[in-house]
Amino acid sequence: MENPAPPSLKDVPTPALLLDERRLIRNIARLADGAATLGVSLRPHLKTAKSLAVADRVTGGTRGPITVSTLAEAEVFHDAGYADILYAVGIAPQKLDRVRALRARGCDLVVILDTAAQAGAVVRAGVPAMIEIDCDGHRGGLRPDDPLLVRIGKMLQTGGCLRGLMTHAGESYTVRGAAAQARFAEMERDAVVAAAGALRAAGLDCPVTSVGSTPTAHAARDLSGVTELRAGVYMFFDLVMAGIDVCTLDDIALTVLTTVIGHQPSKGWIMIDAGWMALSRDRGTAAQDMDQGYGVVCDESGRVLPDLIVGIANQEHGIISRRAGSGGPLPDLPVGTLLRILPNHACATAAQHDRYHLLPQDGGPLQVWPRFGGW
Amino acid sequence: MENPAPPSLKDVPTPALLLDERRLIRNIARLADGAATLGVSLRPHLKTAKSLAVADRVTGGTRGPITVSTLAEAEVFHDAGYADILYAVGIAPQKLDRVRALRARGCDLVVILDTAAQAGAVVRAGVPAMIEIDCDGHRGGLRPDDPLLVRIGKMLQTGGCLRGLMTHAGESYTVRGAAAQARFAEMERDAVVAAAGALRAAGLDCPVTSVGSTPTAHAARDLSGVTELRAGVYMFFDLVMAGIDVCTLDDIALTVLTTVIGHQPSKGWIMIDAGWMALSRDRGTAAQDMDQGYGVVCDESGRVLPDLIVGIANQEHGIISRRAGSGGPLPDLPVGTLLRILPNHACATAAQHDRYHLLPQDGGPLQVWPRFGGW
Numbered sequence: 001m002e003n004p005a006p007p008s009l010k011d012v013p014t015p016a017l018l019l020d021e022r023r024l025i026r027n028i029a030r031l032a033d034g035a036a037t038l039g040v041s042l043r044p045h046l047k048t049a050k051s052l053a054v055a056d057r058v059t060g061g062t063r064g065p066i067t068v069s070t071l072a073e074a075e076v077f078h079d080a081g082y083a084d085i086l087y088a089v090g091i092a093p094q095k096l097d098r099v100r101a102l103r104a105r106g107c108d109l110v111v112i113l114d115t116a117a118q119a120g121a122v123v124r125a126g127v128p129a130m131i132e133i134d135c136d137g138h139r140g141g142l143r144p145d146d147p148l149l150v151r152i153g154k155m156l157q158t159g160g161c162l163r164g165l166m167t168h169a170g171e172s173y174t175v176r177g178a179a180a181q182a183r184f185a186e187m188e189r190d191a192v193v194a195a196a197g198a199l200r201a202a203g204l205d206c207p208v209t210s211v212g213s214t215p216t217a218h219a220a221r222d223l224s225g226v227t228e229l230r231a232g233v234y235m236f237f238d239l240v241m242a243g244i245d246v247c248t249l250d251d252i253a254l255t256v257l258t259t260v261i262g263h264q265p266s267k268g269w270i271m272i273d274a275g276w277m278a279l280s281r282d283r284g285t286a287a288q289d290m291d292q293g294y295g296v297v298c299d300e301s302g303r304v305l306p307d308l309i310v311g312i313a314n315q316e317h318g319i320i321s322r323r324a325g326s327g328g329p330l331p332d333l334p335v336g337t338l339l340r341i342l343p344n345h346a347c348a349t350a351a352q353h354d355r356y357h358l359l360p361q362d363g364g365p366l367q368v369w370p371r372f373g374g375w
Numbered sequence: 376m377e378n379p380a381p382p383s384l385k386d387v388p389t390p391a392l393l394l395d396e397r398r399l400i401r402n403i404a405r406l407a408d409g410a411a412t413l414g415v416s417l418r419p420h421l422k423t424a425k426s427l428a429v430a431d432r433v434t435g436g437t438r439g440p441i442t443v444s445t446l447a448e449a450e451v452f453h454d455a456g457y458a459d460i461l462y463a464v465g466i467a468p469q470k471l472d473r474v475r476a477l478r479a480r481g482c483d484l485v486v487i488l489d490t491a492a493q494a495g496a497v498v499r500a501g502v503p504a505m506i507e508i509d510c511d512g513h514r515g516g517l518r519p520d521d522p523l524l525v526r527i528g529k530m531l532q533t534g535g536c537l538r539g540l541m542t543h544a545g546e547s548y549t550v551r552g553a554a555a556q557a558r559f560a561e562m563e564r565d566a567v568v569a570a571a572g573a574l575r576a577a578g579l580d581c582p583v584t585s586v587g588s589t590p591t592a593h594a595a596r597d598l599s600g601v602t603e604l605r606a607g608v609y610m611f612f613d614l615v616m617a618g619i620d621v622c623t624l625d626d627i628a629l630t631v632l633t634t635v636i637g638h639q640p641s642k643g644w645i646m647i648d649a650g651w652m653a654l655s656r657d658r659g660t661a662a663q664d665m666d667q668g669y670g671v672v673c674d675e676s677g678r679v680l681p682d683l684i685v686g687i688a689n690q691e692h693g694i695i696s697r698r699a700g701s702g703g704p705l706p707d708l709p710v711g712t713l714l715r716i717l718p719n720h721a722c723a724t725a726a727q728h729d730r731y732h733l734l735p736q737d738g739g740p741l742q743v744w745p746r747f748g749g750w
Contacts, residue, residue, distance in 0.1 A: 069691045089691045090636035093711045117710040261465035281656035316444045316464045335492040336468045
């Protein structure tokens with residue numbers, strides 16, 4: 001299915017993933033500028049993109065530092081010239097052979113961990129590691145005052161494997177507005193600064209202190225003591241990010257192109273050929289102030305059609321309806337009409353597709369950018 | 376990433392999709408026997424499997440009639456020798472060129488529709504169609520007493536394109552137990568029998584009457600007037616089907632193999648490397664009597680670990696915890712332990728993977744069965 005790029009949207013088999021290059025470039029520049037202002041290096045997370053072409057735009061062609069969520073990503077990006085990679089999921093000891101193989105090929109691949117068992121395994125394998133710090137109770141990591149932090153730090157430093165500390169305020173996704181998100185940015189900073197202090201007080205090194213999530217990366221005002229910022233979904237944005245005011249609907253660079261395939265007029269339903277297979281099952285806006293169903297409906301040009309959402313999704317069917325509480329008749333959208341759906345969660349929606357159909361910012365013909373998956 | 380099959384589970388990079396051949400074969404035989412007893416032909420839906428090897432088991436090597444949910448499936452299966460295919464998603468007129476191309480290559484590919492606009496398009500294209508009937512208000516289709524049914528039937532028959540009628544009781548997923556599901560099976564039968572009667576009363580032909588969903592296919596007791604049964608997820612089953620008593624946990628043929636990567640003892644959390652990327656975002660059991668989170672936890676051999684579920688899923692992290700209300704300490708599952716997760720929804724979970732790791736029923740070495748996606 002390695003087809004050449006179709007000449008226009010009307011020639012794209014639906015459902016399909018569209019990427020608006022103008023918005024992509026604007027989003028990338030926004031955070032690059034923010035990181036420069038804050039005086040930290042940016043290590044973009046490519047788990048959302050999984051695309052060499054997107055990575056090239058994100059790193060400005062430098063092949064600079066990146067973050068990944070799978071060893072498959074590390075392998076693909078290293079093959080394309082990226083040599084400074086953080087694998088930001090707690091390392092399973094069984095994966096260290098693959099890590100070592102990549103390192104032997106010249107990739108400075110660094111892992112993360114938060115247990116003594118993992119520290120022992122990485123020291124035996126001779127693989128550098130960052131210790132994961134828990135700043136907000138979201139997921140993994142050690143609290144900065146956990147005595148295990150210094151114990152693991154000593155194990156790693158003795159083995160020549162201590163690179164530093166990293167944290168991620170995943171709970172920042174649950175609060176709305178820059179002021180609330182800035183408090184999570186402070187929690188990230190406070191946690192790694194305190195943890196680095198604990199390591200240094202024990203005579204250990206901590207050259208790298210890495211923080212970030214898309215909300216905190218945009219809200220942070222002071223990153224003193226932090227060396228590096230990470231974020232991923234910012235390059236595309238999505239309805240979840242718009243719902244907490246990190247971006248607007250006009251910043252969302254990904255849409256799913258779909259075709260109207262039927263109607264149930266008595267129910268106010270418009271049927272489309274994008275179900276959860278194309279949109280993903282992600283319902284990240286369900287807990288937000290504005291539940292966007294499985295996505296916000298736009299016309300073929302990307303203009304939002306007011307109050308229309310994909311309310312129901314089956315495998316290959318989506319059902320568009322009016323948002324609860326909104327009035328008025330449905331617009332006339334005959335069978336065959338092309339629509340575009342703004343996704344809840346760019347990472348989940350993109351993962352359902354093996355390619356982007358790029359809408360170039362110069363208005364030129366569509367391009368196909370492959371994306372990959374797997375582990 | 377076309378690796379040879381790993382020799383044992385310990386060599387499979389996690390997360391990975393496992394398929395238990397013994398359960399697969401048993402599930403296939405159960406519905407094949409049921410259809411034979413009911414006197415209808417079975418047209419398995421391969422949207423869940425998306426695999427030539429699974430299709431071969433499902434059709435007993437006959438390359439008999441199948442159902443698909445995308446034209447990509449139709450193309451792949453036709454290339455492998457399947458020539459009797461129902462594309463069971465309302466046809467978009469733009470897709471008729473691809474349908475005609477397949478038909479020109481000898482594939483008896485039939486589409487479905489429920490609008491006059493679609494009927495006009497398929498007649499112009501010379502493509503045979505089934506009219507979709509709505510039996511339960513679930514999704515698309517015409518009610519049997521809708522005057523449009525006969526109007527569309529006449530358009531199709533005049534154009535030589537009328538194949539018959541199909542319906543799908545998607546709402547049968549919302550009721551528990553064979554008695555309740557049998558009522559939906561009756562609704563499917565009643566709807567197509569009534570609709571076929573309306574066509575015949577108007578002097579039209581209706582050679583095929585097709586019904587089915589996994590719950591109704593197993594619960595149906597009398598399919599008089601029905602010629603054909605469709606079902607898809609039955610070959611694998613999942614927690615949603617177990618939650619409405621169509622199967623037991625012991626029938627579920629798919630699991631996601633995962634590795635323990637950490638712990639948060641103060642929270643009762645065990646971290647694994649299977650997040651929603653491996654499990655899918657599907658939360659189909661959320662509305663059932665027993666909410667199974669993102670999946671039920673089993674040991675490496677597939678034995679259920681009582682009251683442990685994946686309670687939280689991030690992209691590449693799962694968080695195992697005790698089911699709400701259950702007591703006792705967590706089992707000792709050190710970093711590196713292999714576990715297996717029973718999925719909520721086999722269609723959604725399988726879609727996250729590009730291969731099955733088959734556990735052969737003869738106990739022989741693992742096999743890799745590729746699966747495909749796309750549209």
